[in-house]
Amino acid sequence: MSAHAPIEYRDAGTAVRAVFDDIKRTREVDDVNNFWKYLAHDPVSLKRTWESVKEIMAPGALDALTKEMIYLAVSVTNGCGYCIASHGAAARKAGMTDEMFGEVMAVVGMANETNRLANGYRVPIDVAFER
Amino acid sequence: MSAHAPIEYRDAGTAVRAVFDDIKRTREVDDVNNFWKYLAHDPVSLKRTWESVKEIMAPGALDALTKEMIYLAVSVTNGCGYCIASHGAAARKAGMTDEMFGEVMAVVGMANETNRLANGYRVPIDVAFER
Amino acid sequence: MSAHAPIEYRDAGTAVRAVFDDIKRTREVDDVNNFWKYLAHDPVSLKRTWESVKEIMAPGALDALTKEMIYLAVSVTNGCGYCIASHGAAARKAGMTDEMFGEVMAVVGMANETNRLANGYRVPIDVAFER
Amino acid sequence: MSAHAPIEYRDAGTAVRAVFDDIKRTREVDDVNNFWKYLAHDPVSLKRTWESVKEIMAPGALDALTKEMIYLAVSVTNGCGYCIASHGAAARKAGMTDEMFGEVMAVVGMANETNRLANGYRVPIDVAFER
Amino acid sequence: MSAHAPIEYRDAGTAVRAVFDDIKRTREVDDVNNFWKYLAHDPVSLKRTWESVKEIMAPGALDALTKEMIYLAVSVTNGCGYCIASHGAAARKAGMTDEMFGEVMAVVGMANETNRLANGYRVPIDVAFER
Amino acid sequence: MSAHAPIEYRDAGTAVRAVFDDIKRTREVDDVNNFWKYLAHDPVSLKRTWESVKEIMAPGALDALTKEMIYLAVSVTNGCGYCIASHGAAARKAGMTDEMFGEVMAVVGMANETNRLANGYRVPIDVAFER
Incomplete structure (x- = not known):
């Protein structure tokens, strides 16, 4: 899979979906921004980055x-x-x-x-x- | 005069003193920071920069x-x-x-x-x- | 000629062609990237930059x-x-x-x-x- | 306490000490760098930054x-x-x-x-x- | 009005028009660049920035x-x-x-x-x- | 030899001396700046950088x-x-x-x-x- 295409929820694995779900819940939005859909190519970075952003921006x-x-x-x-x-x-x-x-x-x-x-x-x- | 020495109030010309006075009055300080003492080598830049900073930071x-x-x-x-x-x-x-x-x-x-x-x-x- | 159009091999002078040939030979490619086609507006910079890149990236x-x-x-x-x-x-x-x-x-x-x-x-x- | 002084292990609270201990264990060093001693002014940032660095640099x-x-x-x-x-x-x-x-x-x-x-x-x- | 649309002369207020007029007169152009049309959303910034640019670039x-x-x-x-x-x-x-x-x-x-x-x-x- | 000490002419090898000599001749100076004395740790970079600077700054x-x-x-x-x-x-x-x-x-x-x-x-x- 190319690093240069967004990963949509329907195509995402369990780890990515868990982060997407938390973003949507925390921000009360229906879908996540492109930033997260691209970062999803690296599920570990996705999780760490989201958790840092969530902690810092609260x-x-x-x-x-x-x-x-x-x-x-x-x-x-x-x-x-x-x-x-x-x-x-x-x-x-x-x-x-x-x-x-x-x-x-x-x-x-x-x-x-x-x-x-x-x-x-x-x-x-x-x-x-x-x- | 070298560009790399601060200009103190006692050595400054009228135009520079007028800016220094306005900085001290506006900020309620006894002396201006080194930034202004160095920029004083160019009295036109000093005046313009101070007036911009004053307007923007109010x-x-x-x-x-x-x-x-x-x-x-x-x-x-x-x-x-x-x-x-x-x-x-x-x-x-x-x-x-x-x-x-x-x-x-x-x-x-x-x-x-x-x-x-x-x-x-x-x-x-x-x-x-x-x- | 505008600086903002690529110079293709067929339109290039001898000095530019010599650099393009060396890039193609060294990298085993059929054509050079846009970067080189734009830099070709300055043949001296083109030659110097390519030779530096070639030496450094080996x-x-x-x-x-x-x-x-x-x-x-x-x-x-x-x-x-x-x-x-x-x-x-x-x-x-x-x-x-x-x-x-x-x-x-x-x-x-x-x-x-x-x-x-x-x-x-x-x-x-x-x-x-x-x- | 000023933000511009290092926090040494002996003066650190439990949360900071736990991070310092993990840095020393992971890197096999006797003391942590100044970077961590300054960041210790914000124990939450210290912990998050260290855990991110540790994960990324492994x-x-x-x-x-x-x-x-x-x-x-x-x-x-x-x-x-x-x-x-x-x-x-x-x-x-x-x-x-x-x-x-x-x-x-x-x-x-x-x-x-x-x-x-x-x-x-x-x-x-x-x-x-x-x- | 969105900050992300240019303000044309015909839609501008008096303060913005005065700056646009001075830019056109000083530069001998028929219209101002997009930069000024966007900055016009903040007439105070527009005036200060233009006057600084005019003074500095003379x-x-x-x-x-x-x-x-x-x-x-x-x-x-x-x-x-x-x-x-x-x-x-x-x-x-x-x-x-x-x-x-x-x-x-x-x-x-x-x-x-x-x-x-x-x-x-x-x-x-x-x-x-x-x- | 540490990368963080200047290399003086008297301690330099032939390749470095040749570059230092050319800098001194071209600029009509008695000694080269610290920049060149540090870069001398990598004689190939020293030569390439000097020749580029010399060509560009003429x-x-x-x-x-x-x-x-x-x-x-x-x-x-x-x-x-x-x-x-x-x-x-x-x-x-x-x-x-x-x-x-x-x-x-x-x-x-x-x-x-x-x-x-x-x-x-x-x-x-x-x-x-x-x-």
């Missing part, structure tokens, strides 16, 4: 929306087209408005700019930040 | 803490040592607890991981994300 | 498969769509199985994650690693 | 040395100073010779170069790579 | 062509498909020949390669560079 | 200063500390003034910002850029 000290916006900010910085689309959708589902989206993008853009200014000017870390 | 649809955590997430992704130190400090000042920091790092780590899994498995964007 | 202390998997790992980290497709194909041709591919992706994903955790927690290098 | 279709060299290749591409030092050491411990190291670096360098050439020349993916 | 100590080639070099390094297309076009409009393009790509490729060799070999900065 | 359609500023722009974007220091010095030697440096940094910063805005807003490429 509300804790930070709420679900904040976590999704951070996920989106990283994906935009890395230029991952799939992740920008999927986590953009996830963030909107969690409550991100158009205005919030605009502010996330503005912060991401400015951080990417000043990261390079700090690199280029070779700015040493302030003693105050070192405690 | 509370809006997102509060100051959320913005600082996103800034930190981008800086960690890019590996900018100075920015990790300065925006880590800024986020803590804005209220980031140790627990929140741990969760930001966990999300940043996982996003960087799944960004590459999506790249590597060449996952096509779900029709549902395209609206 | 089996040495590392076999061809290991080298192709490392090439793929870098391309996935950088998110280069073309390179992921071409070096994924090259790695499979050199013997990468689906299972190996899954393990390469898992290592690449984890390395990208822990790279950011090390950045974010500002972990100092252990004395033991400095010899 | 020999499978790829041997331990190949996995460590891929880890190093990613770390070099991302410019993570800590990770280059720690996984460089790990790769050498797993058998990487000076000659192998030189070849890994050469492949990483060339991949980073051709990734950008493919981007810049906007090379479309060959039909042959799409199957 | 000829100064460096001419317009040199600035556009540097913009292209960064975009190629980051793998931003849109930016490679738009700033490639802008650089050609400013006078970049095919030969110049080939040389920009060669420098970008080599810089990306040697950046990683310097990382991987952990080369310390020469005292001579520190002044 | 004045052609672009002058030496423009090439060095592009090299610096890439190094700043990637955050390579060594390369920022060495190519910053090389650019200054080739004639980069403080004012030019400020403008290079401003362009690099803005390009890094707008690259992410284009990613985040998922801007499609204008038909006009596709010719």
Whole structure:
């Protein structure tokens, strides 16, 4: 089987189905995203990745929306087209408005700019930040 | 003057002093960070960058803490040592607890991981994300 | 001629044809990939790049498969769509199985994650690693 | 407790100690690296990250040395100073010779170069790579 | 209104139209690029970004062509498909020949390669560079 | 011999000395930079990398200063500390003034910002850029 085709639920083995079922239950969705259908080529990676994502993205000290916006900010910085689309959708589902989206993008853009200014000017870390 | 030495307030010209004064007033601090002292070698860039940062980082649809955590997430992704130190400090000042920091790092780590899994498995964007 | 069209063998000058011939002979293929057909707009870069790739990718202390998997790992980290497709194909041709591919992706994903955790927690290098 | 100080075994709680013990047993070392001592500020992340690393880096279709060299290749591409030092050491411990190291670096360098050439020349993916 | 549709002049509010007018006047073009039509979803970001770009890209100590080639070099390094297309076009409009393009790509490729060799070999900065 | 120590001329073999001599002659310097002294651990890589750098950085359609500023722009974007220091010095030697440096940094910063805005807003490429 090629690694470059999605594995649908009906074609999946027991281990993959168990993960798909847990994703659908946890997220209250009818089907899993393509990401999981492709990762299903490696059932061990699928299980580990899902369990990590589930643990990390559950509300804790930070709420679900904040976590999704951070996920989106990283994906935009890395230029991952799939992740920008999927986590953009996830963030909107969690409550991100158009205005919030605009502010996330503005912060991401400015951080990417000043990261390079700090690199280029070779700015040493302030003693105050070192405690 | 070398580009690789900080410009202190006492040695700065009028244009630079005006920006330094505005930073100190806005942030309620006694001195500006090294970032601004190095960028002061280019007074036009200093003014433009500060005014952009000031506009972008002011509370809006997102509060100051959320913005600082996103800034930190981008800086960690890019590996900018100075920015990790300065925006880590800024986020803590804005209220980031140790627990929140741990969760930001966990999300940043996982996003960087799944960004590459999506790249590597060449996952096509779900029709549902395209609206 | 636009830089954004492939140069086919029949339209190529002597210098480009010589490189194309060497690629076909070395790799035992009937035609060269698009990468070379586009780079052919700059015959000097084409020659230098091919000779470097040929020297570097030849089996040495590392076999061809290991080298192709490392090439793929870098391309996935950088998110280069073309390179992921071409070096994924090259790695499979050199013997990468689906299972190996899954393990390469898992290592690449984890390395990208822990790279950011090390950045974010500002972990100092252990004395033991400095010899 | 500051997030920017290592947590030593003697100061660690039960959950952290359990992970440290497993790292020491699995890797047959007397102490854990700084990476784990810093990550210990977040015991949940520590446990999840270690268990993922342990599962991923165990020999499978790829041997331990190949996995460590891929880890190093990613770390070099991302410019993570800590990770280059720690996984460089790990790769050498797993058998990487000076000659192998030189070849890994050469492949990483060339991949980073051709990734950008493919981007810049906007090379479309060959039909042959799409199957 | 979705964030993922361009805002055309006829549908834009006063603030957006004022920016679009200034872009068209400054660049002597009949219409603005998609970049501005999407950014128009956030009129404040649109205005700030355009004014920054206008200030930065105006000829100064460096001419317009040199600035556009540097913009292209960064975009190629980051793998931003849109930016490679738009700033490639802008650089050609400013006078970049095919030969110049080939040389920009060669420098970008080599810089990306040697950046990683310097990382991987952990080369310390020469005292001579520190002044 | 450890890979993490510079190889000085007096300790180098014939192949390495030949490259060092050519670097010194071409650049009219008394000694080579640390970069070459570390890369000398792999004489084949040393020779290939130097010959590539020499060919690419020689004045052609672009002058030496423009090439060095592009090299610096890439190094700043990637955050390579060594390369920022060495190519910053090389650019200054080739004639980069403080004012030019400020403008290079401003362009690099803005390009890094707008690259992410284009990613985040998922801007499609204008038909006009596709010719």
